Amino acid sequence: MTATILVVDDEPDLEALVLQKFRRQVREGLVSFIFARDGLEALQSLERHPHVDLVVTDINMPRMDGLSLLARLQESEDKKSTIVVSAYGDMSNIRTAMNRGAFDFLTKPIDFADLEATIDKTLRHIEMLREARRRQAEAERAHASLSRYFSPELAKRLAASVGDSTEVTWREIAVIFTDITGFTSLVETAAPELLGELLNEYVAGMTDVVFAHEGTVAKVIGDAIEVLFNAPSDQPDYATRAVACARELDAWGEAFRERWKARGVNFGATRIGVHSGPALVGNFGGGRFFDYTAYGDTINTAARLEAANKFLGTRICVSATIATAVENFRGRPVGDLVLRGRSEPLRAYEPLSAASFAAPATSQYGEAFAKLEAGDGNAMPAFAALVGSHAEDPLVNFHLKRLLNGAKGVRMQLE
Incomplete structure (x- = not known):
């Protein structure tokens, strides 16, 4: 590339x-x-000629001298690197020029070998500055894209090496898939400005929870959010993180519902599905668009577990695959779900808080579920007794209704 040099001198x-x-x-x-x-x-x-790379200017000139020119150059947004030239005995002006931002100086009479060396040195310096700015701009663009998906600290770490960290690869991951009940009806009835406020606050709050657990927001599609763990960085405890995140998302979603209910807005419950397994993960946007996401059966299963909540009456449904990988998992079995499009059942669980897990009702549920799984005829009275004391428990009601309708066992076909 040709370097353009502006020489300012009245000789x-x-x-x-x-x-x-x-x-x-x-x-x-x-x-x-x-x-x-x-x-x-x-x-x-x-x-x-705004493309000028370097200015070489004398100091003593008519109309506007070199020091005044230098001051004007430093005021501009595109500060030009400048070499000042003056008589050897004029060191006071040279010192002023250097204080005003001149890159280097030469004395008269000009030694052209010295001028060539100084120009070469200055142009190398200019190129280094341009490369530094280019890298900074790339890092800022990368950080802006990464911040949509990753927590701020992780985005900073990845920005400098986005190509290496987000390349498409098979990984073992945990996936959270969330959705809101009745959201389509809300879209059809709510005013646009209200809907915008609702959804913006909801997605921002949910994203904050995900980032607090160092998860990755892979997709936000309307009211649905897809979250990944163990991607792009390794997280040995990714299953534990995912279930903890799911429970906090549930708590945040319920608090959000209550806040808006007090304002007269009926916002639906957040349903959550969690699964783990292999997936194709990485940036699928190519060079022009950044879209860090995941594809594969693991993602589909998490989405179908989310949808299973509607059938079960629960808000969180996690697979046995992830439950068994969680350290000290606390939860109760839901049943063996044959998800839509599948022929083999998948054992699912409802994660519980430590207090709920330790409550007598949970152990009573476990006993009733064991009877149901074994085909014991006492399963129906066991669930009936639970409904009598915990009528607000949707999963207990679900199993009792199944039994009253003649169902047996814990295998359930979901459509």
Whole structure:
């Protein structure tokens, strides 16, 4: 690339001398020169040639001297690197120029070998600055894209190496899939400004919870959110993180519902499905668009577990695959679900808080479920007794209704 140099000096012979001394570099396209006789003419020339890379200016000139020109150059947004030239005995002005931002200086009479070396050094410095700015701009763009998906600290770590960290690869991951009940009806009835406020607050709050657990927001599609763990960075405890995150998302979603209910808005419950397994994970956007996401059966299973909540009456449904990987998992079995499009059942669980897990009702549920799983005829009275004491428990009611309708066992076909 040709470097363009603006030489500002009122000596009439300087232009011819410079072009003669740099004729080889000009011929080879390494440099090109523009000349001006004073500071005002230099500013006019810069307006016509904003691509100028370097300014070489004398100090003592008519109309506008080199120091005034230097001050104007430093005021502009595109600060030009400048070499000042002055008489050897004029060190006071040279010192002022350096304090005003000049990159280097030369003394008169000009030694052209010294001028060439100083120009080369300055152009290298300019190129280094440009490369640093380019890298910074790339990092900022990467960080802006990554911040949509990852927690702030993780986004900072990934920004410098986005290509390496987000390349498409098979990974073992945990997936959370969330959805809101009755959201379509809300869209059809709510005013646009209210819907915008609702959804923005909801997604922002849910994202904050995900980032607090160092999860990755892979997709936000309307009211649905897809979250990944163990991607893009390794998280040995990814299953534990995912279930803890799911429970906090549930708590946040319920608190959000209550806040808006107090304002007269009936916002639906957040349903959550969690599963783990292999998936194809990475940036599928190519060079022009960043879209860090995951594909595969693991993602589909998490989405179908989310949908199973509607059938079961629960708000969180996690697979046995992830439950068994969680340290000290607390939850109760839901049943063996044959998800839509599947032929083999998947054991599912409802995660519980420590207090709920320790409550007598949970152990009573476990006993009733064991009877149901074994085909014991006492399963129905066991669930009936639970409904009598815990009528608000949707899962207990679900199993009792199944039994009253003649169902047996814990295998359930979901459509």
